[in-house]
Amino acid sequence: MELIAMRSCGLPLFAVESARTAPVRRAVFAHAKIVYVLEGRARVDTATGSHELVAGTVLALGAGQWCSMRPMPSVRVWTLYVDEAFLRAQMSWVLLDARRVVRGAHPDEWDGSALVLTPGIEALQCCEPLWRQISLMDQTSTPELTATRMIRLFSRMIEYTLPALLIESGGETMPAYPRGSFPIKGTLAQPPLAPQVCRSTDLLRVRMAEPWTMHRLATEVAISRTHLTRLFSVQVGVAPMRFLTEVRLTEFTRLIEETGMSVSSAAESVGWSDSRVAAGWFRRRFGIGPSEYRRNPHPTCIGETSCDWCRGDCPEPGPKVRPMRPMTPVLRRDAQIRPNS
Numbered sequence: 001m002e003l004i005a006m007r008s009c010g011l012p013l014f015a016v017e018s019a020r021t022a023p024v025r026r027a028v029f030a031h032a033k034i035v036y037v038l039e040g041r042a043r044v045d046t047a048t049g050s051h052e053l054v055a056g057t058v059l060a061l062g063a064g065q066w067c068s069m070r071p072m073p074s075v076r077v078w079t080l081y082v083d084e085a086f087l088r089a090q091m092s093w094v095l096l097d098a099r100r101v102v103r104g105a106h107p108d109e110w111d112g113s114a115l116v117l118t119p120g121i122e123a124l125q126c127c128e129p130l131w132r133q134i135s136l137m138d139q140t141s142t143p144e145l146t147a148t149r150m151i152r153l154f155s156r157m158i159e160y161t162l163p164a165l166l167i168e169s170g171g172e173t174m175p176a177y178p179r180g181s182f183p184i185k186g187t188l189a190q191p192p193l194a195p196q197v198c199r200s201t202d203l204l205r206v207r208m209a210e211p212w213t214m215h216r217l218a219t220e221v222a223i224s225r226t227h228l229t230r231l232f233s234v235q236v237g238v239a240p241m242r243f244l245t246e247v248r249l250t251e252f253t254r255l256i257e258e259t260g261m262s263v264s265s266a267a268e269s270v271g272w273s274d275s276r277v278a279a280g281w282f283r284r285r286f287g288i289g290p291s292e293y294r295r296n297p298h299p300t301c302i303g304e305t306s307c308d309w310c311r312g313d314c315p316e317p318g319p320k321v322r323p324m325r326p327m328t329p330v331l332r333r334d335a336q337i338r339p340n341s
Helices: 002-009 084-094 121-135 143-165 195-206 214-220 225-236 240-258 263-270 275-286 290-295 331-335
Strands: 013-020 024-028 032-046 049-054 058-061 066-082 115-117
Touching: 013 121, 013 143, 013 240, 032 121, 066 084, 066 121, 084 143, 115 143, 121 143, 121 225, 121 240, 195 214, 195 225, 195 240, 214 225, 214 240, 225 240, 240 263, 240 275, 240 290, 263 275, 263 290, 275 290
Parallel strands: none
Antiparallel strands: 013 066, 024 066, 032 049, 032 058, 032 066, 058 115
8 A cells, every 4th residue: 555655664754635624633643743724713722821823824843742723614725744854954054044044943953842933825725736746746657766756856845945944134023925135036936826727626626526537627718628737736746636536535534533424425525425435535545435534533632740751741631652663654643633533
């Protein structure tokens, strides 16, 4: 399976898109996580406080730190699960001068507690095609080539969000796309999505349950199939029908997590008439089927000073959380925090 292959290759980075409408309980992970808010609003509680995240904001959290989320009333996010040693090494090379970095954000200063930044929605929209490519990383290549491509995508992502980490000499946060002395010359933003691509993504998201084909989609946006496929693939990161699959899978995952719908009903509601198709795509993303996913929720962090994962920051007494093995074949299942029952 794709996930098992990624685990065996020791890849340091995983990207998961998720939509939330129900609160998710406190959980802790063996990887650092970076949450990027693309749509909506949510309140995230951590050991160091509560943070309200809106579209265009980012929350970084170190390995072993707990968090919980309450959508207000809904939120769409991309979450990167990153080996913390890899993350710190990469950012140490990028952030060469700690004096130019927002306080607490430099790898030598960051203690892993919640760090909130605001790159802006434009920067995150530029990153989304990169995250999607990371989440769909082709495992048919050699492990070395796959890792190289993943690091290249990660580096491009840093370019878009880097201004939010830097300060001007006067102490004020740098604008999203600075000019002048900023070390990267020229524009960092990709051109805006073509109108036909914007219309296509909107149609596929809003009407995902319909039986789309490339011919029908191209007709809807008044462009040839070939031209639409080329534009869409360049600007979104994947072909239209694969994008539709990922949109359906994200919503299917939400229904499996947040509702009591049967697997077949959830599959049908997002456009898959055959629940086996839905289960197959689900298994490719998480390494297990949707029914097993429901039966095995992620361990809840309920607090104890001797907690192996919270580093003693849990404010509530309770039994010790069951430790997770850091590199299991079901990491992506774990990455989708289950809501309170």
